[in-house]
Amino acid sequence: MTDKDKPILVVEGLHVHYDTGKGPAKAVNDVSFSLKPGERLGLIGESGSGKTTMATALMRLTRAPGRIAGGKVMLDGRDILAMSPRELRETRLRDIALIPQGAMSSLNPVMKLDEQMIDAILAHKPRMKRAELDARVAELLRSVGLDPSVAKRFPHELSGGMKQRAAMAIATSLAPKVIVADEPTSALDVVVQRQVMQTLGRLQDGLGAAVVLIGHDMGLIAQFADVVGVMYAGKLVEIGPVRQMIENPKHPYTKLLVESLPGIEVKQALTGIPGLPPPLVDLPPGCSFNPRCPFAFERCRTETPLLQDVAPGQRASCHLYPEHQSLPPLPVTARAQHHEARP
Amino acid sequence: MSALIELKGVTKTYGSFTALSDVTMSLSDTNPSMTAIAGESGSGKTTLARILLGFINPSVGEVFYRGKDIAKMSSAEQRQFRREVQPVFQDPFEVFNPFYRIDHVLTTPVKRYRLADSEAKARSLIEDALKRVGLRPQDTLGRFPHELSGGQRQRVMVARAVLLRPRMIVADEPVSMVDASLRATILDELRTLNRELGISIIYITHDLTTAFQICDNILVLYRGAIAEAGAVERVIGAPRHPYSQLLVSSIPLPDLDRAWGNEEIPVSEANSSRPNAGCRFAPRCPHVMDQCWQSAPPKYMPDSQRLASCFLYRDSPIAPDEDVSAVFRLPGVAPVVVGG
Ligand SMILES: Nc1ncnc2c1ncn2[C@@H]1O[C@H](COP(=O)(O)OP(=O)(O)O)[C@@H](O)[C@H]1O
Ligand SMILES: Nc1ncnc2c1ncn2[C@@H]1O[C@H](COP(=O)(O)OP(=O)(O)O)[C@@H](O)[C@H]1O
Ligand code: SF4
Ligand SMILES: [Mg+2]
Ligand SMILES: [Mg+2]
Numbered sequence: 001m002t003d004k005d006k007p008i009l010v011v012e013g014l015h016v017h018y019d020t021g022k023g024p025a026k027a028v029n030d031v032s033f034s035l036k037p038g039e040r041l042g043l044i045g046e047s048g049s050g051k052t053t054m055a056t057a058l059m060r061l062t063r064a065p066g067r068i069a070g071g072k073v074m075l076d077g078r079d080i081l082a083m084s085p086r087e088l089r090e091t092r093l094r095d096i097a098l099i100p101q102g103a104m105s106s107l108n109p110v111m112k113l114d115e116q117m118i119d120a121i122l123a124h125k126p127r128m129k130r131a132e133l134d135a136r137v138a139e140l141l142r143s144v145g146l147d148p149s150v151a152k153r154f155p156h157e158l159s160g161g162m163k164q165r166a167a168m169a170i171a172t173s174l175a176p177k178v179i180v181a182d183e184p185t186s187a188l189d190v191v192v193q194r195q196v197m198q199t200l201g202r203l204q205d206g207l208g209a210a211v212v213l214i215g216h217d218m219g220l221i222a223q224f225a226d227v228v229g230v231m232y233a234g235k236l237v238e239i240g241p242v243r244q245m246i247e248n249p250k251h252p253y254t255k256l257l258v259e260s261l262p263g264i265e266v267k268q269a270l271t272g273i274p275g276l277p278p279p280l281v282d283l284p285p286g287c288s289f290n291p292r293c294p295f296a297f298e299r300c301r302t303e304t305p306l307l308q309d310v311a312p313g314q315r316a317s318c319h320l321y322p323e324h325q326s327l328p329p330l331p332v333t334a335r336a337q338h339h340e341a342r343p
Numbered sequence: 344m345s346a347l348i349e350l351k352g353v354t355k356t357y358g359s360f361t362a363l364s365d366v367t368m369s370l371s372d373t374n375p376s377m378t379a380i381a382g383e384s385g386s387g388k389t390t391l392a393r394i395l396l397g398f399i400n401p402s403v404g405e406v407f408y409r410g411k412d413i414a415k416m417s418s419a420e421q422r423q424f425r426r427e428v429q430p431v432f433q434d435p436f437e438v439f440n441p442f443y444r445i446d447h448v449l450t451t452p453v454k455r456y457r458l459a460d461s462e463a464k465a466r467s468l469i470e471d472a473l474k475r476v477g478l479r480p481q482d483t484l485g486r487f488p489h490e491l492s493g494g495q496r497q498r499v500m501v502a503r504a505v506l507l508r509p510r511m512i513v514a515d516e517p518v519s520m521v522d523a524s525l526r527a528t529i530l531d532e533l534r535t536l537n538r539e540l541g542i543s544i545i546y547i548t549h550d551l552t553t554a555f556q557i558c559d560n561i562l563v564l565y566r567g568a569i570a571e572a573g574a575v576e577r578v579i580g581a582p583r584h585p586y587s588q589l590l591v592s593s594i595p596l597p598d599l600d601r602a603w604g605n606e607e608i609p610v611s612e613a614n615s616s617r618p619n620a621g622c623r624f625a626p627r628c629p630h631v632m633d634q635c636w637q638s639a640p641p642k643y644m645p646d647s648q649r650l651a652s653c654f655l656y657r658d659s660p661i662a663p664d665e666d667v668s669a670v671f672r673l674p675g676v677a678p679v680v681v682g683g
Pocket of ligand 4: 051052053101
């Protein structure tokens with residue numbers, strides 16, 4: 001195996017719980033995946049499905065009432081969840097960096113941008129000289145498409161798109177191997193969103209870093225990711241190459257998600273997925289999606305499906321794909337029939 | 344023809360800053376339609392919404408509601424206008440008082456406008472309105488705002504508007520705080536209100552995909568001025584103004600054969616302060632010509648169902664009517680075939 005094929009990030013059986021009065025809310029429930037250097041994973045799921053909890057756990061930044069209840073996060077062969085506090089401090093930002101959800105508001109409002117960036121760099125490179133630091137700040141700002149003069153501004157003097165770029169500059173200041181970006185463009189206009197995503201893509205190419213992009217818009221994820229993972233009620237229910245996930249999704253939830261996407265070619269009835277996700281403290285027995293699934297059968301209500309291969313590179317957790325059997329095509333849903341009936 | 348609402352030469356300035364520039368438009372009273380207003384943040388969408396709602400007065404120009412200048416209405420007329428034109432805002436959470444049950448936002452308007460003469464009548468009005476927007480009264484009433492999801496809270500706001508039997512709803516980014524997967528159903532409900540109850544709807548958004556799906560017509564604003572307007576099939580299906588083209592090409596479509604491409608897009612922030620007598624889009628426009636810096640482009644009509652304020656169409660006729668609605672398609676009239 002060459003270095004390029006060797007995964008840089010391996011997540012194994014990750015569990016994160018929030019302790020609530022009604023018992024633990026399993027916000028990340030036995031999630032496993034791996035990522036190669038330079039690869040772009042898009043994690044999609046509706047709000048409350050556990051995306052931010054997962055992003056935070058990858059950095060071991062989980063705070064009470066949340067706790068990591070099991071699993072491993074192997075970064076380049078070392079388990080982040082087992083590191084000493086000192087190792088952890090060194091690893092964050094240098095090897096793995098998070099652009100947090102709402103990063104725009106996470107910038108320190110009373111510090112100029114360059115001071116914030118310099119603080120971050122000095123925490124890892126305490127001996128770096130001022131001139132060198134200033135040069136690095138200018139270089140980082142340029143790398144995210146900002147004019148270096150922006151360094152002397154306060155966050156409130158920047159537009160939303162500029163703040164998001166500044167957050168990316170800070171996250172990449174030590175050239176991490178893995179960048180986790182939690183809904184980096186949710187509050188931005190479409191054009192700015194496209195610019196920010198293109199900037200993230202360029203940064204990543206330059207660094208050869210792997211990216212975990214978190215979002216709820218399949219269109220955006222499809223434009224950016226190589227691999228798409230779908231979260232539902234704390235579980236990773238399907239993962240695979242982007243084209244297969246969009247053109248040939250296997251899990252019924254993914255299928256409904258893809259079918260409900262409106263386009264700009266033909267006007268059609270706007271449909272969502274009926275029903276709501278289950279409360280995380282009280283998951284239904286069997287497959288968590290069974291109460292909303294149009295294909296659910298007896299086994300789905302009793303037995304929890306495991307994530308397993310359903311096509312080359314594609315894995316899904318669904319009883320429609322019994323182990324090691326040839327894969328039947330998914331039955332056509334009413335919506336898909338409706339599509340095909342159109343000329 | 345008396346329009347439902349009509350804006351004549353409406354401009355809004357804040358000091359020396361022009362937030363909205365010379366908008367003339369009207370909506371048909373007899374054919375209730377759905378009109379999208381799109382544009383980047385700061386382009387004047389909310390300013391236009393607040394003027395339509397009568398929340399702020401234009402600096403120049405007039406607003407007529409069913410033929411009456413809203414600045415000169417009697418208090419009875421004003422009261423009727425306030426009931427018949429209802430807002431739905433972006434973040435419903437801000438509208439709710441966290442200490443009151445959901446019922447409060449629904450009973451208050453019933454009382455204020457004396458919509459019911461008994462408790463039982465009030466209750467049934469409220470329940471009907473909730474059902475209209477796909478909420479189950481028994482799961483909604485009696486709850487506190489934080490006990491509902493963002494999508495449910497937004498539905499309650501739509502139910503509140505429906506309760507007042509409005510002629511028009513102005514929805515300012517009603518689903519931008521709601522998950523992509525839940526937007527569809529809420530927007531579909533707005534469309535049902537339009538089709539079944541005959542409520543005209545203004546849908547303010549920067550999501551052109553949903554604008555295309557639910558609206559009849561669209562108005563694209565750039566820095567306070569109308570860049571392009573017309574039937575959605577034309578403006579979104581085949582945009583003509585370079586700014587609408589940029590917007591449409593930036594939609595993140597879940598279609599791998601329609602990738603964004605890698606060309607650099609000029610950043611808007613960079614040249615925002617530079618004043619120029621010509622086209623507002625000139626500093627970012629990939630097609631900019633000498634003429635574009637000299638004077639502001641008039642509204643040309645590249646075809647009969649749209650107008651575009653852009654010199655690229657200087658060989659097309661200039662729109663004869665100041666009112667942009669002249670190019671709007673009325674619902675019920677067969678859609679135009681793009682490219683046909
Ligand atoms: N601090 C917290 N205390 C209790 N529950 C929490 C907390 N933060 C998140 N949760 C629960 O965990 C679930 C996942 O949340 P989150 O990871 O933020 O989802 P997403 O980012 O996909 O919207 C939610 O159902 C939420 O209710
Ligand atoms: N009360 C106000 N005072 C000064 N400037 C304002 C005020 N309201 C809006 N503006 C400015 O007018 C422009 C248009 O704002 P707005 O209509 O809110 O745009 P949009 O809704 O398209 O984002 C913005 O540049 C905004 O800063
Ligand atoms: S008028 Fe000129 S600058 Fe403005 S959009 Fe058209 S071509 Fe571009
Ligand atoms: Mg989140
Ligand atoms: Mg606004």
